[in-house]
Amino acid sequence: xxxxxxxxxxxxxxxxxxxxxxxxxxxxxxxxxxxxxxxxxxxxxxxxxxxxxxxxxxxxxxxxxxxxxxxxxxxxxxxxxxxxxxxxxxxxxxxxxxxxxxxxxxxxxxxxxxxxxxxxxxxxxxxxxxxxxxxxxxxxxxxxxxxxxxxxxxxxxxxxxxxxxxxxxxxxxxxxxxxxxxxxxxxxxxxxxxxxxxxxxxxxxxxxxxxxxxxxxxxxxxxxxxxxxxxxxxxxxxxxxxxxxxxxxxxxxxxxxxxxxxxxxxxxxxxxxxxxxxxxxxxxxxxxxxxxxxxxxxxxxxxxxxxxxxxxxxxxxxxxxxxxxxxxxxxxxxxxxxxxxxxxxxxxxxxxxxxxxxxxxxxxxxxxxxxxxxxxxxxxxxxxxxxxxxxxxxxxxxxxxxxxxxxxxxxxxxxxxxxxxxxxxxxxxxxxxxxx
Amino acid sequence: xxxxxxxxxxxxxxxxxxxxxxxxxxxxxxxxxxxxxxxxxxxxxxxxxxxxxxxxxxxxxxxxxxxxxxxxxxxxxxxxxxxxxxxxxxxxxxxxxxxxxxxxxxxxxxxxxxxxxxxxxxxxxxxxxxxxxxxxxxxxxxxxxxxxxxxxxxxxxxxxxxxxxxxxxxxxxxxxxxxxxxxxxxxxxxxxxxxxxxxxxxxxxxxxxxxxxxxxxxxxxxxxxxxxxxxxxxxxxxxxxxxxxxxxxxxxxxxxxxxxxxxxxxxxxxxxxxxxxxxxxxxxxxxxxxxxxxxxxxxxxxxxxxxxxxxxxxxxxxxxxxxxxxxxxxxxxxxxxxxxxxxxxxxxxxxxxxxxxxxxxxxxxxxxxxxxxxxxxxxxxxxxxxxxxxxxxxxxxxxxxxxx
Numbered sequence: 001x002x003x004x005x006x007x008x009x010x011x012x013x014x015x016x017x018x019x020x021x022x023x024x025x026x027x028x029x030x031x032x033x034x035x036x037x038x039x040x041x042x043x044x045x046x047x048x049x050x051x052x053x054x055x056x057x058x059x060x061x062x063x064x065x066x067x068x069x070x071x072x073x074x075x076x077x078x079x080x081x082x083x084x085x086x087x088x089x090x091x092x093x094x095x096x097x098x099x100x101x102x103x104x105x106x107x108x109x110x111x112x113x114x115x116x117x118x119x120x121x122x123x124x125x126x127x128x129x130x131x132x133x134x135x136x137x138x139x140x141x142x143x144x145x146x147x148x149x150x151x152x153x154x155x156x157x158x159x160x161x162x163x164x165x166x167x168x169x170x171x172x173x174x175x176x177x178x179x180x181x182x183x184x185x186x187x188x189x190x191x192x193x194x195x196x197x198x199x200x201x202x203x204x205x206x207x208x209x210x211x212x213x214x215x216x217x218x219x220x221x222x223x224x225x226x227x228x229x230x231x232x233x234x235x236x237x238x239x240x241x242x243x244x245x246x247x248x249x250x251x252x253x254x255x256x257x258x259x260x261x262x263x264x265x266x267x268x269x270x271x272x273x274x275x276x277x278x279x280x281x282x283x284x285x286x287x288x289x290x291x292x293x294x295x296x297x298x299x300x301x302x303x304x305x306x307x308x309x310x311x312x313x314x315x316x317x318x319x320x321x322x323x324x325x326x327x328x329x330x331x332x333x334x335x336x337x338x339x340x341x342x343x344x345x346x347x348x349x350x351x352x353x354x355x356x357x358x359x360x361x362x363x364x365x366x367x368x369x370x371x372x373x374x375x376x377x378x379x380x381x382x383x384x385x386x387x388x389x390x391x392x393x394x395x396x397x398x399x400x401x402x403x404x405x406x407x408x409x410x411x412x413x414x415x416x417x418x419x420x421x422x423x424x425x426x427x428x429x430x431x432x433x434x435x436x
Numbered sequence: 437x438x439x440x441x442x443x444x445x446x447x448x449x450x451x452x453x454x455x456x457x458x459x460x461x462x463x464x465x466x467x468x469x470x471x472x473x474x475x476x477x478x479x480x481x482x483x484x485x486x487x488x489x490x491x492x493x494x495x496x497x498x499x500x501x502x503x504x505x506x507x508x509x510x511x512x513x514x515x516x517x518x519x520x521x522x523x524x525x526x527x528x529x530x531x532x533x534x535x536x537x538x539x540x541x542x543x544x545x546x547x548x549x550x551x552x553x554x555x556x557x558x559x560x561x562x563x564x565x566x567x568x569x570x571x572x573x574x575x576x577x578x579x580x581x582x583x584x585x586x587x588x589x590x591x592x593x594x595x596x597x598x599x600x601x602x603x604x605x606x607x608x609x610x611x612x613x614x615x616x617x618x619x620x621x622x623x624x625x626x627x628x629x630x631x632x633x634x635x636x637x638x639x640x641x642x643x644x645x646x647x648x649x650x651x652x653x654x655x656x657x658x659x660x661x662x663x664x665x666x667x668x669x670x671x672x673x674x675x676x677x678x679x680x681x682x683x684x685x686x687x688x689x690x691x692x693x694x695x696x697x698x699x700x701x702x703x704x705x706x707x708x709x710x711x712x713x714x715x716x717x718x719x720x721x722x723x724x725x726x727x728x729x730x731x732x733x734x735x736x737x738x739x740x741x742x743x744x745x746x747x748x749x750x751x752x753x754x755x756x757x758x759x760x761x762x763x764x765x766x767x768x769x770x771x772x773x774x775x776x777x778x779x780x781x782x783x784x785x786x787x788x789x790x791x792x793x794x795x796x797x798x799x800x801x802x803x804x805x806x807x808x809x810x811x812x813x814x815x816x817x818x819x820x821x822x823x824x825x826x827x828x829x830x831x832x833x834x835x836x837x838x839x840x
Contacts, residue, residue, distance in 0.1 A: 002446070002533050003606050005540035006614040015544060069554045072514050077547035079521065084540035084616065087533035088448075094525050095450035099770035101522055102462075106774075106781035110788070112515045116508055117788045121802075124795045129804045132812040133791065136784060139819045146826065160837050167453070167770040172830040174838055320449070327765050329449040346442040349607045362610040369614065 001318060001345040002087040004369045009382030012085035013374055017302060019077040021295045025190070025287070026071030028183065030111070031145055032191030033063055034138040036218060037118075040211070041134060045127050051204050053122075055211050059198045060119045068115065086374060088318035089309035096161070097151050100171065104147040110140035142184070149180045156305055157238050162312040165326030178233035186226035189264065192219030193290055196271055197283035205276060212275035219268035227261060238311070240412065241304035248413045249303050253296040260293025306375075306413040315415035317371045336418040341367055355422045364430025367423055371415075390435040401428035439599050440755045446530035451763035454771045459523050460745065460759060466519035468741040471630060472637060472734065473513035478582060479638025480506045481557065485575035488564075494662050501645070503561040510554050510582075527759040531596035531752065538595060538605055539588075540616030546588045553581035583631070590627045591619045597751040625685035632681050633737075636674035640729045642667025643718070647726035654799045664722035671729065672715040679708060693750045700746035704739040711736045773826075780822060784815040 005012045037056050044052035082090040094101070114137030121130060150171035154161070159173025195215035202208040234242070245254075267286050271278055309316045313324060323330040336344055342353045342363060352363040368378060368386065376384045395401050402424055409416030417424060437445075452459065480502045487499030524532050536543050556578035563571070595602075598621055605620045606612055646664030649655040682705065689695050696702075711732050718725035749758070790811070795802035804812070 003537040003602075003612070004614045005537050005616040012540070019544075019547070065555075065558050068511055069551060069558060072511070073547055073551050073554065076514065076518065076521070077544070080536070080543045080547055083525075083533060083536045084543050087529075087537060091448045091525065091529050091533065092450060094522065095448040095452060095529075097770075098453060098459075098522060098526050099767070099774040102519070102774045103777045105518055105522070106777045108518065109515055110781060110784050112511050113785055113788045113792075116511065117792050121791060121795050124802060125791060126801060126803045128809070129791060129802075129812065132809075132816065133788065136788065136812075136815055136819065139816065139823070140784070143819065143823060146823065165765070167767050168829065168833050169837065172833040172837075174834075176830065177834065324450075327450055328763070344445070346437050346445065347603070347606055347612065349610060349612070352610070359610070366612065369612070373614075 001341075001347065001370055003347045004373055005084045006369070006373060006378070009377060009379055011373065011375060011377055011383050012081070013302075014383055016078065016081035016085045017295075017299060019074050019081050021291070021298045023071065023074035023078055024294050024298065025291060026067040027075065028145075028187040028190045029194050030063055030067040030071055030115075031141045032187035032189075032222075033059065033067075033194065034115075034134065034141055035188070036191050036195055036215065038131065038134040038138050040214070041131060045131070051207050052210070054204060055199060055202055055207055057119075057122060058201060059195060060115070060122070062194070062198050064115055064119050068112065072112070086309055086316070086318060089314060089316075092310050092314055093151065093155070096167065096170065097154070099167070100147055100151055104144050107140050107144045107147065111137060111144060114140060145183060145187070146180065149183060150176060152301075153179050155310065156241060156301060157236070158311050158313065162322065162324055163326065165324055174236045174238075175233060178229055178236055182226050182229035182233050185222045185229060187222070189219045189222030189226060189268075190290065192216065192222065192268065193264070193283075193286050196278060197280065197287060199275075200278060200280045200283050209275045212271050212278060216268040216272035216275070220265065220272070223261060223265055223268065237304070240311075244304045244306060244413060245300065248306065249300050253299055256296040257293055257300075260289055260296070263289050264293070303413075307411075307415040309374075317374050317415055319371070319415065319418050321415065333416065333418050337420065339420070340423050341370060341419040342423060345370060355426045360426045360429045361433050363423070364426035364428070364433075367419060367427045368430055371418065371427075386431070387434040390431050396432060396435055398425065398428050398432055401431050440757070443530050443599065443752075443755055443757050446534070447762065448529050449763075451765035452526055453765055453767035455764070455766075456527055456759040456762050459527050463520050463523035463527070464741045464745050465738065466516055466523070467744075468734070468738040470513060470516040470520055471633075471741065472737055473509050473516055474586070474630075475634040475637035476509040476641055477506060477513050478579070478586075478631065478634035480509055480641065481575065481579050481582065482634070483638065483642075484560065485572055485579060488572050488575065494659055497659060498663060500564050503557075503564045505641070506557055507561050510557060514550075527762060528596065528748075528752075530757075531599070532592075534599070534602055535592050535596035537616065538602065539591065539619055542588050542616070542619055543592070546585050549581050549585045549588070553578045553585065556581070586631065587622070587627065588619070590630065591622055594623055594626060595621045597748060599752075599755060623685075623688065625681060625688050628681045629678070629685050632674055632678045636671050636678055637733060639667045639669070639671030639674060640726070640733055643671065643722045643726035643729055647723045648796065650723055651797055652799055660723075664726075665719075668715065668719050668722035668725075672712070672719065675708070675712045675715055679712060682708065689747070693747070695747060695750065698743070698746050698750070700739070700743040704736065704743035707732075707736040707739050777822065780818050783811075783818060787811045787815045 007015055037059060040052055041056055044050060044056070079090070114133060118130070118133045118137055121133065125133075153173050153176045154170045157173045157175045159170050159176075160166070161170025161173075163169075192215040195218075196212050199208050199211040199215065202211070234245075237245075264286070267282075267289075305311060305316075307315050308321070309318065312322055313320065313329075315321045319336065320329065320332040332344075340353075342348050342355070348366055349362075352359055352366055355363045365378070372378070372386060376386045376389065378386050380387050393404065395404055405417045405424055405428060408414045417427070419427070484499050484502035484506055487495040487502060556574045560571075560574045560578065595605075601620070605618070642663050644667075646660045646667065650660055686696060686701075714725075714732055715729065718729055752758075787808075790808065791802075791804070794804075794808070
């Protein structure tokens, strides 16, 4: 167990969720946008409409600044946040998928050099060469999605990896294909929202109308296909994940996804009918609505993994719940129950390793930090705060709390308590102290 | 708990999917490339602001060029920083994760500081013709923020070398410090050894600039001579200062390491001194020596980066930690995927860089030669083939695992 990072009133996990959600805006935008760019550029050359190039230049500059300043850095930010929120979780992923990430990195280099080459060689190289750069960028950028979806899908459905330990058995798991296709279609919708926003800044009204209408069509197509693929995706989810959608995921998140889809569809249809009436402000509102929708889907994706951070392997509190014999990895629960969480964790004050009457509450707090704080704040307020949870449950006696801790593993979204009897007592003592 | 036992307990039980030497070489190589672009970023950004504040046509022109260069250098620095960030987590996971969680607030802060710095750089670049009062502040603040993000990275890299201090930084009596708001360890000589080369490397960058544009008719000879000479001078002076800082760092290391006898250190130092002599010689004709200078600098930085890795092995060897003892779970399939993708990537990246290189050397429109067109088509075909092979593999595995 590594040192814990507590974020007052939030959890480190929420910081990660915020960065990860934000990352999707520029990253998916970039992947979809280049296909849109290449399409418009080809049209400009074929139909001899050089005025369309004004849009491409503006859109590419926007991609260069927005996607590479914010996209690359939030991408690094996801790693950073995962590192400090759940180091053993990201370590488990990296030690399984390091070559996957390294492969994605190669395409990332192609993407970055590609966009700089595309932007800075505009008008400085012949048309065919410029289009070639565009195609390399578009295909290379999409390939980053081909790779990263394997790792993302693994985090929800680990496929046969827990049995075989094989990289590709985990990578091409049952949710891989529907998720890849769903994200691919939705990226066109994301690219369309931004294209409309960039088009509002164009001076040539004819070009503005053409771009907005074309983007709206891409958006409608992307949304409809993405929604249909979502149904396929939801059918492939593991049973435990599906049942959590019904029982654990707040209704608000689900409703917001439907609202987002409807609002975006209406927006695209309207943009297709009256392209010139959309100004910058409604275009930015549309991006904000989209952000809300992505936030909801990503939060749900996070929640249906519970009680795991890596399903069938590691709980969200970083304790290995199930071994992977093919990789020589053993489960930790039994050992922790025998020896004690305070004895196997290095970062514990030495005098709290042996529980006494005097240090019981302090030791209990350390146990809560290790086992609970990844999902519950220990503050009075914030995300799933422990004091409020205890008041809600309404148990005030030590014995009753201990009995409650024994039942934790029976809840579909909760990991079991791991530790000795004395440690369970200390945690119960601490929890009771929160309810006074 | 003994520190050595603690480190073993923290190592990931999954093991690593290939031999550690491969991860080490990749980590050092990509770090060397990363730090070169970090140096270029700081140096070109500095010249962008300095040139903006100075009077004279040469400075104004150089400032604009440096603004454009900085935007690309930051991107390359980030891009090349991802790889060592990945590989350090593979072989040094206990150290990296403890160092990060102990200063978690700053780890997240780093991301936002970089975003702000990069955004300010773009503001400067996009409005570079603006001559208003105080505009230089965009560049100055960006420079300071980049420097500060360097301090954060330095601290994270240094804290990981000191496992004997971790508990004292985290444990406070009955409780633990979970705020992640402290930066616990900083070593000025080590930090400066990463920063001072910014000006030496940017000197070489200027030599390359003069070399690259010498064939362009729209570039004034006098201007390019001025840039080249200034670059060569910068490269020499700051390499000399860097040598001094290097010895300062060397003498501040624990004596028990006897690092001055380490072959990696001796190789790095030897190359550094040779580079200094070479740069002195290059003052006569900076354009002529630009390419050997960058090649020499790269070899030196690669050797120095390996020396840094050897130093890390010394620090962590105190606790019997060696990446060469890491549990192995060899995965040939994914290793082959990466290596083949990497080779393919070099062909495609080579094409993109060649187009950029060739287009920049002519003042009008560059028309690709038939061989360049072939290379372009090959690049697209390689990408499509990659997708076909991986999709085919995925379909076979999916059918085998879920339909049969």
